[in-house]
Amino acid sequence: VKVYDVGSQQRVAFVERPRTEAAAVAAAGGPAAAGARPSLQWAPGGTELVIGWSSCVKVCKVRSGGPGPGAAGGAAGVGGGGSPGNALTRASVDVVATLGCDGTLCGVAHMLAPSPTPHADAGARQLVMLVCPGPEAVEGGVQARAHTQQRPELRLVDMSNEELASDALSVRGFDAYYPPDYRLVCAPAREDAYDALSSGEALYYVVSPKDIVLACARDADDHVMWLLSKGRFEEALAECGIAGWAAAGDSQTRRLKASTLDEVGAAYLGHLLAQHEYERAAAMCPALLRGSTEAWERWVFHFAHLRQLPALAPHIPTTAPQLRPTCYEVVLNGLLAADAGKGAHETLLECVRAWPASLYSAPDVTAVAEARLSTLEAEVRAAGGGIDFTDGAASEGAALRPLREAMAELYVIAGAHERALGAFLDAGDGARAVGFVRRRRLWGAARARCAALLKHGGAAAAAILAEHTSEVSTSAVVAAVDAAIARARASDASSTDGEVAQLRGALNKYLDALFERDPTAGAEVHGRQVELYAEFAPDRLMRFLRASPYYPLEDALAVCQRYNLHSEAVYVLGRMGSAEQALQLVLGELRDVPRAVEFCADQADDDLWDELVARALEDPELAGELLEHVGAHLNPLRVLRHLPEGVPIPHLRDRLARIVSDFRTQSSLREGCNAILKADCAQAADARLASGRRALRVPVVLDSSVLASNDPMNTPVPRRGKRGIQGSGRCCLCLEPIIGTGGEAGRKGFVAFYCGHTYHTSCLEMAERDENVGAGAGAGEEGAGAQVPWR
Known part of the structure; x- marks a missing residue:
């Protein structure tokens, strides 16, 4: 292969064919020589050239010697990779790698990254080879035509000649084709590509006489789909980075198409449902369906078809996304249709409490729930021999409790508070019933169902009824409990005794709470309360006997003797006068x-x-x-x-010794107390003597006028000052000043008492003479001399 630089108009390199292959081609001649022509492929940017012969690949690095006069223009690139000399002058070419091939090489190309940037060779470090496997010709690699051909292979290798991937291509008539019949052509990615198949990626065309195979680099979506095809669902989930698996990372997840993620979720859910792992499939739905409303609705109906809505219901979203009301109603109705005692009704109760009422039509669901409850109650009555379970009296009715609680919640949503209270009591949820009565002030409904309220509400129900006797009277409560006891005794149920005992215990709690608030309340039933205390709370009976005077003593004594309450019987006998x-x-x-x-x-x-x-x-x-x-x-x-x-x-000796010791102790204490009393008396006498020796303050009255003695408002009254009691400063008889500034008042003597009253000495003497005269002259006359004004 000769490399020619069009810029400098000269040859810059000569890449020699391997010698063994060159000799074989020369000896073969003819078509074999034509089929042994090399495959050429330029890397993007024209900096690397790949030359492939039948059994060998050489990678050449093109180095530029500097810009020349032809840098502004140039011819089109060679081999689809751009011109190697459009910006090079006096370039040089070096062989940087030589790779062998197991089989006959039909074409070679660079593995190009999607949307390459100019002069980037990110994919140049891997090569795509089209190889025909099979035996080679003895003379240097030309395939023997007498041998039956195998399918061509598309291989991916790195620069160390390590095979990274290999795919055998299904080409029609491959057994009749030979290496010269195949071509590998690379079409680099183009940003302005209008071909929908390109998708911004480099495409590889494998051309044969009858087929053209289009290939491209496998991306994350292809890998995930391949994992799904092999049934390796956990690995596919890990690649998607969802559902809590060991994700490949956010960047990997972002490169996946939404359709791929949807297909992975659908495939995995289908796999779990096929394995009957309904709980696990339902738990995976929030992660696999990824907030898709359509997907959620589709799988809701699929679970409904499988009758596995109890597993899915807790995971159905109410926001982001919010499904159509029909879906929520399908779920609730499906839960209602399930058999009692299998967990579906518990799930129904959770959904009704957690879901906003705006998501579904509450009246429609309530109507379905009422019909379903009636059906189940009829079935339970038939199974229990005709027992009525509407008050939750039998153990068989416990299976209906979640459904009744759900009914109560639906009634609350609908605003039917009295029916909701009845449903709470039928379900045996006394705590909710008591809180509901207090919060909604449903005293009329509480009066009608007070027996069930006391039975299921316990101490809380007793306290609230005892607190609101003006709304629910004591007589009404006692009558309701008695009626419930009579109904229980009239039934043929095996649990009659337990039912009666439970009602009597509830009545005792109510009367006890009433007695704690007001010992005089409910006095008409205090005689009955003695027996209830003796039966259910004997430790509280003594306190009741001591505090209440309203119970018959004879009946109370009989109750105490019947229950062997001897201490209480002793107290009652004492009150009856039978002390002995x-x-x-x-x-x-x-x-x-x-x-x-x-x-x-x-x-x-x-x-x-x-x-x-x-x-x-x-x-x-x-x-x-x-x-x-x-x-x-x-x-x-x-x-x-x-x-x-x-x-x-x-132990007489020890007890006598203790008696003597106690007597001595008492004598010692008595002597000590007497000594303390004597000391206190002496101290009080000294204080009295000191007080008597103190001066008494008598104020000076500057106004010497005499007050009118017949006016009660002018009577001198002693008052307490800062230094003790002091008089008014006037004589209590003549009302003149005791101490004046002059005149007659200042020359008179006076007597002052510690109570604050003061008198002139002459006034006292005159009053004493008048008293003596009056006592001797008119002793028989009424009132004569009987009063002394100053006393």
């Missing part, structure tokens, strides 16, 4: 000496103490305990004197 019987119960049944001592102390009856001592001395063990506990309330000598002789008392 109560004491006998304490000592006989309870054998509780401290409780007996406390009971006698509460009764404050001396005869009862004698009874206690007498009964305790009948049992040596009780006598010993009495000695140990009676010291704080009774003189121990009273017990010791009555101890029978010769009867052994357990």
Whole structure:
């Protein structure tokens, strides 16, 4: 191959054919020599030339010697790669690589990158070869025509002659063709290409007598589609960078077409559904469908066809994208149509709570739900032997609870609050029912369903009904619970006893909450409340017995005896006046000496103490305990004197020692208290004496006029000043100033009392004489001399 520079009008290089191949071609001559012509291919920019012979490829590097006079123009490029000399003067060519070929080479070209930039050789480091495999001629590589031909191969190799990829081409009549019958032509990418097949990429044409094969470089989409064709779905997902797989990167994902991503998602979902992995397929939908409304709707209907909507429903989007209302209604109706107890109704409840009501027609869904609930209730009643489950009374009705809760949520959406409350109670959701009543103030509906509300609402329902007795009266609640108990006892259900006990326990919680708020409320049922306390809360009965005076004592005693509540029975006997019987119960049944001592102390009856001592001395063990506990309330000598002789008392010596020790301690405490009292009295006397020795302040009245004594507003009244009590400064009899600035008032003596009243001495003497005269003259006359004005 001779390289000619049109710019300098001279040959610049001569690339020699391999010697072995040259000798074989010369010897063959004829058509074989014509078929052994080399293939030439210029790299973009004209800086590299590839020359291919039948068994050898040489890569030549063209180096420019500098610009010449022909730089402004030039001829067209050679081999489709542009002219090598349009900007070169006195160029040189160096062979930089020589590659061998296993087979007969029919053509060679550079592997071009898409949309190459000018003078860029990004794809020049890889070569595309069209090779006919098979045995070679002995004389240097010309294919023997007597041999049956194989399919031509399109190979991709790098500059180290390592094969990167290889594809065998299905060409019609390939078994009759020979290497000279094939050509490989490269068409570089063009930005202004109008051919839809080019897509901005370099195209490779493999030309044969009957077929033209168009090839291009495989991109990420081709690779992903190839992975799908091989069933390697996880690798395809990794290439797409979706669904949480080990992605190839954002740049890789951006190069993929949207149609490729959609096809990958559809293929993988179809594969999972074919394997019956419905849960996994549903969980993958948000990542695989990529927010496509059409894709979501298509797969919703597909899952509905497979009856696998319970798996898909939690993953259906409500925004971005938002589907048509029909899709959401299809999902809800599909969940309603599922059998109870298989998780579909739980999913329905979650969807109704999570989805905005604007996504679907709530009235239509509610109507379907009502019909479905009626059907399932009929089936459950038939299976349970005619039992009514509308109040959630039987265990078989637990399977319908999610559906009833969903019905309640639908009623709330529709604004039917009373029906929603009934649905909450039918579902057994007492907490939601109580909160709903409080929030919506549904006291009328609560009055109608108060028995079910107490049964399922527990302490919260009891508290709210006890708090609003003006809206729901106590008598109405008790009557409703009694009616529910009567219905439960009238049924033939095996769970009647449990139902009755549950209702009675609920009534006890309500009455207890009512009693905590107001001990006088519900007084008409306090007798019944004693039995409820004894049955369900015996630890709270004593407090009730002490606080309430409204229960019949005889009935309360009978209840306490029936439930063996001895402490409570003792209290009731004490209130009935049967103290001796109560004491006998304490000592006989309870054998509780401290409780007996406390009971006698509460009764404050001396005869009862004698009874206690007498009964305790009948049992040596009780006598010993009495000695140990009676010291704080009774003189121990009273017990010791009555101890029978010769009867052994357990731990008598220790108990006597303790009695003596306690007596000494009490004596010491008494002496100490007496000493403290004496010291306090002495201190108070000293304070009184010091107070009596202090001066008493009597103010000076500058106005010496006499006040009108018959005017009650002018009566001198002592007042408390900053330094203690002080008088008004006037005599309480004559109302003249005690201390004046002159005149008669200033020369009179006076008497001042610590209470603040002051008197002239002469006024006191005159009043005393008048009192004596009045007492002697008119002792029988009413009122005469009986009043002293200054007292």
